[in-house]
Amino acid sequence: MVEIIKQPWTWYVAGVLIGLTVPALLLLGNKHFGVSSSLRHICAACMPSKIPFFQYDWKKEAWNLFFVAGMLLGGIVATQFLSNPDPIQISSQTVQDLQALNIEVDHNLMPSSIFSFDNLFTMKGLIFFVLGGFLVGFGTRYASGCTSGHTIMGLSNLQWPSLVATCCFMIGGLAMTHLIFPWIVKLF
Amino acid sequence: MQLVENNRKSKPVVVDHPIACEAQNDQLSDESLIGSNIKYLLLGILFGIVFVKAEIISWYRIQEMFRFHSFHMYGVIGTAVLVGMTSVWIIKKFKIKTIQGETVVFHDKKFQWGNVIGSTLFGLGWAITGACPGPIFAQIGSGFTVVSITLLSAIAGTWVYGLVREKLPH
Numbered sequence: 001m002v003e004i005i006k007q008p009w010t011w012y013v014a015g016v017l018i019g020l021t022v023p024a025l026l027l028l029g030n031k032h033f034g035v036s037s038s039l040r041h042i043c044a045a046c047m048p049s050k051i052p053f054f055q056y057d058w059k060k061e062a063w064n065l066f067f068v069a070g071m072l073l074g075g076i077v078a079t080q081f082l083s084n085p086d087p088i089q090i091s092s093q094t095v096q097d098l099q100a101l102n103i104e105v106d107h108n109l110m111p112s113s114i115f116s117f118d119n120l121f122t123m124k125g126l127i128f129f130v131l132g133g134f135l136v137g138f139g140t141r142y143a144s145g146c147t148s149g150h151t152i153m154g155l156s157n158l159q160w161p162s163l164v165a166t167c168c169f170m171i172g173g174l175a176m177t178h179l180i181f182p183w184i185v186k187l188f
Numbered sequence: 189m190q191l192v193e194n195n196r197k198s199k200p201v202v203v204d205h206p207i208a209c210e211a212q213n214d215q216l217s218d219e220s221l222i223g224s225n226i227k228y229l230l231l232g233i234l235f236g237i238v239f240v241k242a243e244i245i246s247w248y249r250i251q252e253m254f255r256f257h258s259f260h261m262y263g264v265i266g267t268a269v270l271v272g273m274t275s276v277w278i279i280k281k282f283k284i285k286t287i288q289g290e291t292v293v294f295h296d297k298k299f300q301w302g303n304v305i306g307s308t309l310f311g312l313g314w315a316i317t318g319a320c321p322g323p324i325f326a327q328i329g330s331g332f333t334v335v336s337i338t339l340l341s342a343i344a345g346t347w348v349y350g351l352v353r354e355k356l357p358h
Contacts, residue, residue: 005241011260014242015267021235023275026292027284028227029219033272034211035322039346053350059221061213066225068325070232075329077233078240090248091257098251109246110318110332117334125337128316133324133338135313137345140321142306142356144297147320149211150307151265154297156272161299165307172311177254181315 005082008089022156031063034149036140038068101185123187143168214293215286239326247318254315300358 025031041058042065048054087107095105104113119125140146143165145154151169154162219225239245242264252258278284279292286292314320317338319327324342327335349356 009238009242011242011263012267014238014244015264016271017238018235018264018268019271019275021231022272023279024231025228026276026279027286028231029224029288030214030216030286030290030293031228032212032214032295035320035325036346037211039321039343040350042343043347043350047347049347049351051347051350053353054347060219061211062221063213063219063225063228064211066229067232067235068322070229070234071236071239071322071325072232072329073229074233074236074238075240075245075326076236077329078237078326079330082237082241084241088243088246088248091252091255093257094248094252094255097255097257098248105248109240109243109248109330110327111247115247115332115334120334120337129334129337130341132313132316133341134345134348135309136317136319136321136324136338137342137347138349139306139308139310139313139345140342141346141349142302143310144300144302144306146310146322147265147314148322150303152268152272153211155269156276157294158273158276159297161297161303164299165303168304168307169311169314172308172313173250173254173315174311175308176312176315177251180312184316 002082006084008084018152019156022153029063032149033153034064034145035068035071036137036146036149037061038064039137040141041065101182102188103185127184127187139172212293212295214290215288216290217288235322236326236329239323240330245319245323245326245330250315250318302356302358305357 022033025033040054041061044054044056044058088109090105098105104111106112114124114128120129136146143150145162145165147169150159150162150165155166243249244261244264249258249261253261276294280294284292310320317324317335319335319338321342324335324339328339
């Protein structure tokens with residue numbers, strides 16, 4: 001059994017489990033699935049700075065912070081106890097594309113040539129961590145939701161603004177991957 | 189008691205947000221900080237495990253997705269939406285109550301231009317970091333501790349949005 005769990009999970013297993021989070025949160029306590037809101041609660045809790053957007057009782061939304069803390073713990077559990085011993089299988093076309101961009105492809109979940117502390121104070125660090133993170137935080141809040149709040153919860157509830165948002169997530173991602181990324185890697 | 193019941197019918201939303209929040213808490217009964225919230229921690233743990241095991245947190249999987257080289261991420265998201273949609277439909281159709289016995293509250297989202305501009309900005313960031321906000325937390329847990337810088341920067345991004353919000357087109 002453990003051997004099966006240690007294998008990478010197929011898309012439909014993951015999809016069903018993630019989809020079930022929607023009714024689970026609704027039925028456990030009328031909570032709406034969404035993750036990026038946790039970033040807002042952190043701002044409201046730690047540095048509201050009299051900004052009206054952060055003036056609310058974040059403690060009532062504390063469930064969201066527990067939820068994301070759980071995700072972090074889940075990452076630890078999965079990696080420590082259920083980790084796949086085999087190298088990650090990446091599509092050969094993607095490997096070729098990345099190599100053409102001079103990005104080293106390794107066998108971890110994340111390329112260690114990018115995601116390591118050694119890169120923190122380099123151009124790579126500035127773009128991958130600082131700029132990337134900023135766009136994620138600023139963009140999701142401006143969009144009032146991310147992949148969970150819009151794509152999964154919003155579409156589940158048949159909200160057309162969420163469909164618009166989902167299409168724009170893809171447009172942004174495609175523009176970065178195909179148009180901007182090849183230009184960015186020249187900076188390294 | 190009657191008053192409370194009437195109150196529940198007339199005012200479904202209890203958490204007072206000055207500006208809409210997409211992950212609403214619509215529970216009416218009181219919640220204790222630890223006791224009530226521990227179940228969301230457990231659910232989060234399961235969720236984090238799925239993220240890692242299905243390799244959704246992988247930067248490579250996001251690259252594959254945006255290069256259309258793999259069906260994996262489309263399969264995951266597509267299935268999740270279908271399951272979510274069916275669940276919401278069942279909850280509405282059979283008027284299933286929460287475990288506290290409350291009516292499940294749904295909200296209609298109102299379109300605003302941030303759905304276009306903000307979403308595109310997030311898409312740009314998603315392709316760089318290989319993470320939407322959820323996987324950021326699971327990536328840190330998986331031992332890529334440098335992603336905590338990404339998280340701090342995402343919090344800063346959210347904060348700056350709050351600061352300049354009034355000046356942005358919505």
